Amino acid sequence: METTNTGRVWKFGDHISTDFMMPGHRVLANPDLSVEEAAKFCMEANRPGWADEVQPGDILVAGKNFGCGSSRNGSQSLKALKIAVVLAESVSRIHLRNAVNTGLPTLVAPGIADFVEEGQSLEVDIATGQVKNLDTGAVLQAEAWQEGTPPYEILQAGGLEPYMKAKLKERGLVST
Amino acid sequence: MGMTIAEKILAAHGGVDTAKPGQYLWCKVDATSGHRLGDLEALGVDRVWDPDKVFHVDDHQAPPPTIAAANKVKELRRLIKKYEISNYFEYGRGGILHQVFAEHGMYAPGDLVAQCDSHSTSGGVFNACVTNANLDAVHVLAFGELWFRVPETVRVILNGTLPAWCVGKDVILKVASELGTDYGLYKSVEYVGPVASQMSLAQRWTVSNMGVEVGAKFAIFEADEKTDAFLADRVNRPYEHVTADADASYEAEYEFDLSDLTPMVARPGDPGNGVPVEGVTGERVKVDQAFLGSCTNARLEDLEVAARILEGKQVHPDVRMLVSPSSQEVFGEALKAGYLETLLEAGALVEHSTCGPCYGGHLGVLGDGETCISSSNRNFRGRMGSPLADVWLASPATVAASAIAGEIVDPRDYL
Numbered sequence: 001m002e003t004t005n006t007g008r009v010w011k012f013g014d015h016i017s018t019d020f021m022m023p024g025h026r027v028l029a030n031p032d033l034s035v036e037e038a039a040k041f042c043m044e045a046n047r048p049g050w051a052d053e054v055q056p057g058d059i060l061v062a063g064k065n066f067g068c069g070s071s072r073n074g075s076q077s078l079k080a081l082k083i084a085v086v087l088a089e090s091v092s093r094i095h096l097r098n099a100v101n102t103g104l105p106t107l108v109a110p111g112i113a114d115f116v117e118e119g120q121s122l123e124v125d126i127a128t129g130q131v132k133n134l135d136t137g138a139v140l141q142a143e144a145w146q147e148g149t150p151p152y153e154i155l156q157a158g159g160l161e162p163y164m165k166a167k168l169k170e171r172g173l174v175s176t
Numbered sequence: 177m178g179m180t181i182a183e184k185i186l187a188a189h190g191g192v193d194t195a196k197p198g199q200y201l202w203c204k205v206d207a208t209s210g211h212r213l214g215d216l217e218a219l220g221v222d223r224v225w226d227p228d229k230v231f232h233v234d235d236h237q238a239p240p241p242t243i244a245a246a247n248k249v250k251e252l253r254r255l256i257k258k259y260e261i262s263n264y265f266e267y268g269r270g271g272i273l274h275q276v277f278a279e280h281g282m283y284a285p286g287d288l289v290a291q292c293d294s295h296s297t298s299g300g301v302f303n304a305c306v307t308n309a310n311l312d313a314v315h316v317l318a319f320g321e322l323w324f325r326v327p328e329t330v331r332v333i334l335n336g337t338l339p340a341w342c343v344g345k346d347v348i349l350k351v352a353s354e355l356g357t358d359y360g361l362y363k364s365v366e367y368v369g370p371v372a373s374q375m376s377l378a379q380r381w382t383v384s385n386m387g388v389e390v391g392a393k394f395a396i397f398e399a400d401e402k403t404d405a406f407l408a409d410r411v412n413r414p415y416e417h418v419t420a421d422a423d424a425s426y427e428a429e430y431e432f433d434l435s436d437l438t439p440m441v442a443r444p445g446d447p448g449n450g451v452p453v454e455g456v457t458g459e460r461v462k463v464d465q466a467f468l469g470s471c472t473n474a475r476l477e478d479l480e481v482a483a484r485i486l487e488g489k490q491v492h493p494d495v496r497m498l499v500s501p502s503s504q505e506v507f508g509e510a511l512k513a514g515y516l517e518t519l520l521e522a523g524a525l526v527e528h529s530t531c532g533p534c535y536g537g538h539l540g541v542l543g544d545g546e547t548c549i550s551s552s553n554r555n556f557r558g559r560m561g562s563p564l565a566d567v568w569l570a571s572p573a574t575v576a577a578s579a580i581a582g583e584i585v586d587p588r589d590y591l
């Protein structure tokens with residue numbers, strides 16, 4: 001599996017809530033919205049227009065408590081916008097689990113907020129947690145998932161769905 | 177080395193003798209919600225691990241305001257039948273999930289529950305580990321188990337005596353304003369001390385409910401006779417109170433003396449923006465909507481205090497006051513106690529039990545530039561409707577008093 005991602009950085013501050021990623025009055029009020037349509041409203045309240053500017057492979061860098069707030073799966077919108085990796089000073093636990101289950105690599109990277117400026121490029125190895133700032137040459141160590149732990153296995157499988165399919169088959173809970 | 181409450185509960189469910197922070201465990205789960213039944217079906221699984229341990233109620237868009245929402249409910253009912261879910265609560269017999277599930281005996285001391293919705297930390301008031309599972313819930317539906325990372329435990333010691341007219345909401349707004357909204361991040365927060373004992377179960381429930389606002393995985397209280405009294409007619413399986421060992425280790429301990437606490441409000445933008453309301457009254461903050469509802473603060477004693485304040489008074493002509501009890505059971509009790517009549521006569525709009533206004537869904541969405549004082553738990557920008565609206569969080573007493581005044585006031589002047 002290719003674990004290295006290179007991309008341009010978008011920077012956000014502390015306490016970026018899932019309400020920012022999936023505004024309730026847009027998403028919950030319109031249950032028929034597709035994942036892609038919902039993603040167009042991502043960060044609309046705190047950064048209007050961002051969802052149109054972001055490019056596939058971009059990297060999102062955030063401060064403390066990223067993904068706080070409701071359990072809405074903000075990672076789904078970020079993945080739909082083709083964000084490759086998320087790095088944050090700290091991440092809310094609900095959001096972190098959502099990210100694992102969605103298969104969007106999201107790493108806790110203490111020090112990241114001061115390590116990179118918006119628009120600079122990073123190279124991130126999601127297996128080892130090594131983050132390199134391609135503009136400054138500086139290197140930062142993010143927390144990688146330990147091999148053998150359940151979240152590692154789920155991310156390796158590509159998210160919860162493929163992981164469960166294999167387990168259901170193994171336990172004889174599905175016929176095919 | 178002794179264990180904290182969460183470590184004991186996780187160890188017991190993970191089939192190990194001891195659990196330490198940082199350890200990963202596959203745990204048996206006692207119950208979950210039905211939100212992910214559709215995902216289970218999509219995976220080709222035609223039964224849940226235990227239909228009696230799955231609870232469900234439609235609360236967010238309840239009853240459906242659009243055809244699309246109605247079709248979702250129709251689909252949900254099909255799944256409930258297909259998977260033979262017994263604990264399903266129709267409109268009129270339901271309300272907001274955290275309240276309704278508790279009323280029907282989903283949580284008891286020592287339980288481990290993983291269910292959908294971020295405010296699942298509410299269940300910690302029952303001396304149980306109750307937390308949010310999102311996509312993960314489908315794994316529980318299929319296997320009755322889920323992985324957990326044993327969290328560090330943080331102990332919040334609530335000392336002193338709570339002054340009259342201060343309640344659980346003022347306590348949590350105070351604690352969050354001092355410690356910030358991430359002191360519980362990934363952690364099990366255990367609330368102990370004289371004030372924890374002094375608070376009614378409903379007040380503790382507010383504190384556990386807002387556990388997720390401080391990032392917590394679990395927000396646990398010890399159990400006592402108040403806990404048992406609530407559970408008496410609702411839980412018919414044996415359970416034991418879980419206490420931390422004397423030599424349990426905590427990542428941090430925070431002590432508060434709450435004897436001088438005064439009513440708190442959280443300024444718009446973040447639940448951690450708490451300030452004493454007496455420092456805000458001078459700003460003359462005009463209120464367009466006063467919301468007494470949500471799973472945070474719309475229980476019987478919340479409606480009671482609001483009714484006492486509004487008795488014989490009128491909601492300010494420029495204010496719409498919305499009241500939505502936390503469940504239909506609470507609605508019925510408040511009706512019989514006369515609280516709803518008092519609120520109605522004061523000019524409040526009494527709605528059925530619903531999440532609608534709390535998350536900006538329907539039945540009371542805020543417009544551009546409007547200001548709401550709310551007994552709910554979140555005041556993020558855009559949470560209750562327009563991103564240009566301001567939401568202030570407060571206790572039911574402060575909401576009721578402000579509804580009369582038409583601006584944010586100190587409830588102690590209205591009692």
Ligand code: SF4
Binds near residue numbers: 235236273295469535
């Ligand atoms: S009342 Fe509000 S916080 Fe509670 S479950 Fe409903 S939307 Fe969530």
